[in-house]
Amino acid sequence: MLKFSAIMLDGMNYAAWLFLVAVGLTLIYGVMRILNIAHGAFYAIGAYVCASALGVYYGAGLPEALAFLAMGVAALVAGVVLGLAVERGVLRFLYGRDEVLMVLVTYAMFLILEDAVKMIWGVNSYFVYQPYAYFGFVEIGGLPYQVYDLLMVVLAVVLGLGLWFWLERTRMGRMTTAVVADREISAAMGINVTRIFATTFAIGTVFAVVGGVVTAPKIAVTPGIGVEVIILAFAVVVIGGLGSIPGAAIGAIFAGYARALCVHLAPQFDLFAIYAVMAAVLAVRPHGLFAKTSGRKI
Amino acid sequence: MSRDAILITEGLEKQFGGVVAARDISVAMYPGETLAVIGANGAGKTTFVNMVTGYLKPSAGTIRFRGRDITGMSPRDTARSGIRRSFQISQIFPQLTTLENVIIADIAAAESGGALSAPALTGERMDAARAILARFALDGFADSIVGTLPQGVKKQLDIAMAAVGDPAVILLDEPTSGVSVDEKIGMMETALAPLKDGETTLLFIEHDMDIVRRFAARTVAFYEGTILADGPTGEVLQNDKVRQYVIGGAHA
């Protein structure tokens, strides 16, 4: 029984984290058809920015409760600046090129950013554990659980719903769908494609950065944290169906619970559980769970 | 007609959700004849061709080719058994040259999957491909990348590819749409003449009644998924319902 509630909680917690780090990836792919490997670097930068920002914040002796506000601001600023810099600085010159080529472009960006991070922050770890400890823990069915982790689930749900609402229910979202389907005709119909791309990329980047920012207080912020994340995020997004926000949520839940089940019941399979889930899902539904129907061809 | 039909459909039906795209479509095609299909937009003409060539599986009804039931066969198998088609939106290999397009058609027709080690680009095959291009008056474009060619040329190439391997039945979906008016007749002539050399049975979908009159002895008119009229072209085009729903009063 204790084990069961632990699995439920752990799965949910891990799923929330996976969703946060993956949703930006699926958004950018969905709109721009760019499978953005640099997403991992954005995540890492988010973690570093959080570490630095909180370092300065606490250094100035400001109240601990408002540190979360500082984290939010840092995420927003860093995400927008970084996203726009990459999109305006590099990607826009490559629009319309092959999807695979874009993967490699972002891979190159990833390598460059990784070393840039190393140059800015060095190779030593950064720690900002105060926010993680701030809320303390609660016992759920005898299992102590960090409140911060539970709040992360709330954050994932709120941000996910917000993004979904933006995409499905707002004019901007509809325009985005049109741009996905046909960039050129969308422009001819009066959509400012450049702005949609820049906005989407910035939002996607903000999500990656948010992922890093909220994770930073739990971990040692070190070089290499981005590599692990990117491949997990890929798996999540592919399970759910590339480009679908609800898909990313379902993918995250699948992967999160697969991991939780493994950890509790068969720890030796942890490493490839997520790939096995991905392979199994793709074998049954070749385009992921929430894949979009493609148009009539002839 | 005295001869046995080569292709017969009986009571074909196709529904997409609530939309009935075809209902009780029974048509017989006879060897060597040329048949036009006309109809309003969305009448089910393309759906009919899609069913015959195996792209869509009919919800009901049967399709018989040379007496054999081919209902539900895959496009590949219908193609291999001798039914070929061209497309409303030309289906070609856009990044390749015109010559390569035809060569590929030839390899696919000759070896299905392609042999593994024998060189495919034999002199013989090159000559054959060039001959096909010449037959369809495409030789001027042999080395152009197909994607950059005008619509009309793409259409013609699409037909040329369908004709590779001398199939028994060819179905052309709007072969002249996108082709300029003064070229339409010329194009139909270049496209059909080589096909008519043999015993090829030909069906084409068309919106231009001049073309229909000129090239088809028999016409089938579709409306809302059903056959409105089927008979000699002259009669069908005079049919009141056909005039009302398809051709329109003034233009006929």
Place this chain on the structure above:
Amino acid sequence: QDSFKIGVPVFLSGAAAGPFGEPEKQAAELLFDALNAGEVPGPYNTVGINGRTIEARFTDEASDAAVEYRNLVERDGVDAVIGYTSSGNCKTVAPLAEELETFTVFVDCGTPQIFEEVVTDPKFLFRTGPTATSDAVGAARYLVDSGADLSRVAGINQNYAWGQDNWRDFTASLKALDTGSEIVSEQFPQLGAGQYGAEVSALLTSSPTVVFNSFWGGDLEAFVLQSAPRGLFARSTVLMTCGEALFPTITKDVPEGAIVSARGPFSVFAPENELSTWFSAAYEERFGTMATYPAWKMAQAILGAKAAFEKAGEGATGADAAAAFAGMEFEAPSGTVKMANANGHQAIQGIGFGTYALVDGEPTVENVKFYEAECTSPPADMTAAAWIEAGFEGAICD
């Protein structure tokens, strides 16, 4: 006279760069500069190596090991290679060192296989640090000796060779010591996973009395940050073989009482002598942080090489030095290092364990117990696994 070129492959990128690459590189820089200036305390107070100034060539270990090793030797013509942290890289490089006949010292890489399987008849290859076997054996002994309740034991180790070997040796050691422990949970999260919520839950729900952990680097820190607030350390005795690395990083967040080691007589477990005092002071002064055990291991590898080349005499080739080095004993900040195993190519050293404590805000260890090399390392003629299996046959402990 031309300089003495040393190739130094250490991690400059990736997750191991911070915890290993950086201290190793810094220690190497410190020693090379001090040696060139003749400032290292005796017996190393002569300039450079055999009077030749040392010139370092650092390369990133996180690249193709075989290719980079050849580049160092064949392209750059180094006189010696001192480095390597990853066991996988060591395995790749070991036969190459013999093939290219180049004096090579492995600084770290825990796997005992190097001389047990990969190069069984070494000539040019040395390892100046102890293998990981002593970590696990020492850990088991310390737990028993400190009277910990070993009835329910859990392990959380990284899912790769290092973590798996550590856990295997540790559980085998428990068996050899006849503790009658029940293994209640074995967690193997992926290297660099960073998120241990589920693992911690699994550990908590299996209510272990002892938790064994061989994490290093960011994983170790993340594990402590995520498990301590949830009370894992309060509910169980947690032992971290690489725990000393936490001292300069998350000083305040390591729960007091956690059992730590420095994987040998390094850092807080180092003996007091002139070399160790000089090293830790000079390191801290130059880099503003305490020297963690990888720095100590690098220092001792370099000093070992110097001792070997100088024993072989002026103008010594790599082969001469290698011959001189085999079976040698040399002084290091960690005390006297005996090249005792693998025909004198593998060092054996003791290991200390203790509990973490903060005294006046300074991290330190209490309840220290030190095991001599002969107690935690297999004898020269036995493999680690067989030795543990045989109940530490021939071990000399006091």
Place this chain on the structure above:
Amino acid sequence: MKTDFRREPVYIAVLAVLLVLAFFLPGWLRFLLQTALGGGLVALGVVLQMRAGLVNFGQGLYYCIGGYTVGMLAAKAGITEAAILLPAAVIAALVIGAVLALLLSRYREIFYAMLSLAVSMILYGLLVKAAWLGSTDGFNVPPVSYFGWLPDRGVRPDIAYGVTAVLTVLACFLVARYLRSGAGMLCEAVAENEIRLEYLGASPRRIVSITIVIAAGLSGLGGGILAISTGHVDPSMTNWTTSGGFVFVALLAGRGSTIAPILGFFLLELVRTYALDFAPNAWQMILGAVMLAVILLLPDGLWSLVQRRRKT
């Protein structure tokens, strides 16, 4: 013409001459070339699939299978004869390739990439768990004999290089033959318009399967060569970063010739080595910048330089 590979023998002859000349390169450089030849074969396998519009982000799978087959036979079963090991590596990869082709040939575009990645990562997970194979550390491969002759340490590298070079050229020849065949020519058609191809009577799945299997065999050979060259195999061979490198080389090189990815891989390794030498702290950045520059400036890959020259 994209599908015309009739000039291929000339290019392969050029490659052969280059490889003979390279025999006299300094040891480290020749070794770099030798490992690059193994990797180049894998990249060539990626290129073959790319011609059919498929990007394999898990080609390292077969590379790893080739390497481990050689490694396990040599180190665990005591068979150290290259004339057995290398064919075994190829066959093992071919068999796995054939089995996976049944599944993978149904997938296209990014889904093919992701599924192949997943499969290769499953193998990675399995190998990491296999303590008897050294887990992440992998294990070492003893020196091999050639038709019963075990060369001395002194000439071993020369022989290994010679064998690698000969096998590479041979593999290129076989691939060129395949490229000129019907199945090879139809790949381009699969990438461009499967519906048309089906309607011409050909089976895209069959063509894709053949490609997958051939690419697997090549990669198996590459892995086998690497195992013999470096004397070490480990699971990183099937990690996605390794596969990503192959994809990069494939794109960088372009698909104009069998020798392009082989030379491309060597170039990449050179860039990597010199970047490491020049800036050990920022070599990834240099590598990334070079990648970006190539993508921006040479959209059709390096081989387009050769082709452009030919056209003008």
Place this chain on the structure above:
Amino acid sequence: MLEVRTLDVAIAGTPILRGASLDVPPGTTAGLIGRNGAGKTTFMRAVMGLLRPEGGAILLDERDVTAEPAHVRAPMGVGYMPEDRRLIPEFSVEENILLPVHATGAGVDRARLTMIYDLMPEIARFADRKALALSGGQQKLVALGRALIVGHRLLLLDEPFEGVAPALAQRLIEVIGGLRGEGMSVLLSESDHVHSADLIDELFVIERGEITRRTAQAA
């Protein structure tokens, strides 16, 4: 309304339009006639800003839009119907028609939508079906509807009657003719003006990328 001066456009290095000039005064319907490959589509696309001209100028309502991005045209009341339809497959028919309205942020003009549905009752019938399911000709109608909804000032119709059944084509011609009364300008391309002879005030013939003016009567 539309004035194009000596437009030069090249695709992949090949010059396609050479000094093409044309003007469509307010309230007139102009035909751009040319054989396959003459450059009609290229011209339309250049006017829409989908291709960058190498020389010349494009003026809409006296405003020089040559260097402006494509999306500024729709808010100026320009409706475009591409030759190859280009609907958004996952949108419903009505969403497709309303796309430019949503894009420009203008409120939905119900009256105009009703007008379009009246004009083409067949699309009203399948207004809530997804565009991806439609037949070729049906898509063409939707694309026309989409152009009409924003095209208050200028309509650019690229081969609008191609693939449309004759009965329907006739009706469309009548309606487009009726738009003249509202002061709208229309430029429609065709390979021949058989369909639109009665409709056209001004006739331009394009040949190998060069445009010459004919009077409608003379042609």
